[in-house]
Amino acid sequence: MKKTTTAKKAGVSKKASARKAAAPKKVTERQAYAYLRKDKRIEVIDDERRVGNSLIINLKDGFRFNDEGEHIFGEDSALEAWESMKRVQPCGCDDCLKALGKLEAVAV
Numbered sequence: 001m002k003k004t005t006t007a008k009k010a011g012v013s014k015k016a017s018a019r020k021a022a023a024p025k026k027v028t029e030r031q032a033y034a035y036l037r038k039d040k041r042i043e044v045i046d047d048e049r050r051v052g053n054s055l056i057i058n059l060k061d062g063f064r065f066n067d068e069g070e071h072i073f074g075e076d077s078a079l080e081a082w083e084s085m086k087r088v089q090p091c092g093c094d095d096c097l098k099a100l101g102k103l104e105a106v107a108v
Contacts, residue, residue, distance in 0.1 A: 033078035041088055055081050061099035064091035071096075 027035075036045055036057070044058040054074035059065065065073045065088060075081040097103035 027079065027082070029078050032082035035082055036078060036085070039085060041085070049076075057081055057084075059088060059091075061096050062091055063088050064093070064096075069093040069095065 033045075036042060041060055041063045042057055043060045046056040046058065049055055054076055055078060056072065056074045059071045061071075064070050065084070068091060071091065073081075073084060075084055094103060
């Protein structure tokens with residue numbers, strides 16, 4: 001019976017190297033800011049961090065952050081804002097529907 005061996009490179013098993021290859025690439029603050037600038041759901045990015053405030057994201061009509069009608073949010077960094085964009089959803093509030101021309105203005 002022939003004895004078989006598996007070769008390991010520098011003490012790393014094949015499973016460990018496969019996990020490392022599948023790990024997501026770490027995004028830098030600069031890259032996150034660039035991703036935010038390209039996002040079509042964002043109307044304005046107001047960076048007030050130099051005066052002690054936060055990075056403020058204004059969403060375009062038709063999008064909301066957490067609750068219906070919440071069209072603006074702030075985060076301390078571009079990375080946090082980029083992560084928070086995962087929670088942005090379509091908005092069906094009256095203001096968005098009017099702006100998108102899907103709701104007729106009602107005279108009072």
